Amino acid sequence: MLENLQATADAWPFLAQGLWVTIQLTVMGSALSLVLAVILGLMAGASNKALAIPGRIIIEFFRGTSLVVQLFFIFFVLPQFGLELPGMVVGVLALGLNYGAYCAEVVRGSIASVPQGQWEATTALSMSPVHRMRRVIFPQAWALMIPSLASLLVHLLKGTAIVSVILLRDFTFYLDQLTRETNTFWAYAAVGLVGYFVLALILTLFMNALEARAKNRLGRGPSLREVLSPTPTNKDALSTAGGGV
Numbered sequence: 001m002l003e004n005l006q007a008t009a010d011a012w013p014f015l016a017q018g019l020w021v022t023i024q025l026t027v028m029g030s031a032l033s034l035v036l037a038v039i040l041g042l043m044a045g046a047s048n049k050a051l052a053i054p055g056r057i058i059i060e061f062f063r064g065t066s067l068v069v070q071l072f073f074i075f076f077v078l079p080q081f082g083l084e085l086p087g088m089v090v091g092v093l094a095l096g097l098n099y100g101a102y103c104a105e106v107v108r109g110s111i112a113s114v115p116q117g118q119w120e121a122t123t124a125l126s127m128s129p130v131h132r133m134r135r136v137i138f139p140q141a142w143a144l145m146i147p148s149l150a151s152l153l154v155h156l157l158k159g160t161a162i163v164s165v166i167l168l169r170d171f172t173f174y175l176d177q178l179t180r181e182t183n184t185f186w187a188y189a190a191v192g193l194v195g196y197f198v199l200a201l202i203l204t205l206f207m208n209a210l211e212a213r214a215k216n217r218l219g220r221g222p223s224l225r226e227v228l229s230p231t232p233t234n235k236d237a238l239s240t241a242g243g244g245v
Helices: 002-044 049-064 067-081 087-113 116-124 129-166 171-178 184-217 224-228 234-244
Strands: none
Touching: 002 049, 002 087, 002 129, 002 171, 002 184, 049 087, 067 087, 067 129, 087 129, 116 129, 129 171, 129 184, 171 184
16 A cells, blocks of 8 residues: 555656646647537527538537547548647547537537527517527527536546547556556556546536526526525525525
8 A cells, every 4th residue: 555655656747747638638628629519509500501411410420430530530540641730639639529519419409498489589679690699599508508518528538538549648648657556456446536536526516617607697596606605695594584484
């Protein structure tokens, strides 16, 4: 036990370096996937077939092919056509494209779930399609889609481990190195599982905060400050008092 702890302490600078690479992949991959999700989700849900058909084809292509194959294609095949990219860019592109396709379905479904009365109201107000989507429809859809997006982004975080196959030195890469100094159980269970769990927990809490803020802006829940406050708000106090009467 003490030997494993000492070996982990000695390897910590390298583990921290790999953890930073994993964090970068997660943040940039998530950002790319969300941007692509909004674009493809809007395209797939459009009434114009010139937008809907290409959007659907792109979504199904990246959902229907393996992340590993996409990663290998970008890393090994594109250089044969003269396009050689750094390992970090390859990892971000593969993760963003793959999970962006899954997130696009969440965006499309959430937009379609906005009550029909809201669409009719924007039509009655003579709003332009862009203004209608930006001011009325998308804010409501955003609050609906965050829980599903949070789950997919946690999957993206765990999917970053695949980049070690192209020798990108992420957290998993250095965990494999740690097995040579300790043992497989210690490296992957005591260090690896804990490391990924902490990152997933932080990401989940961040997405929960976004959900609370989105719902509050729609008047459907407390503000983020009220959620984080250690003391009950006036509304909570009144609710408690009313429940005791």
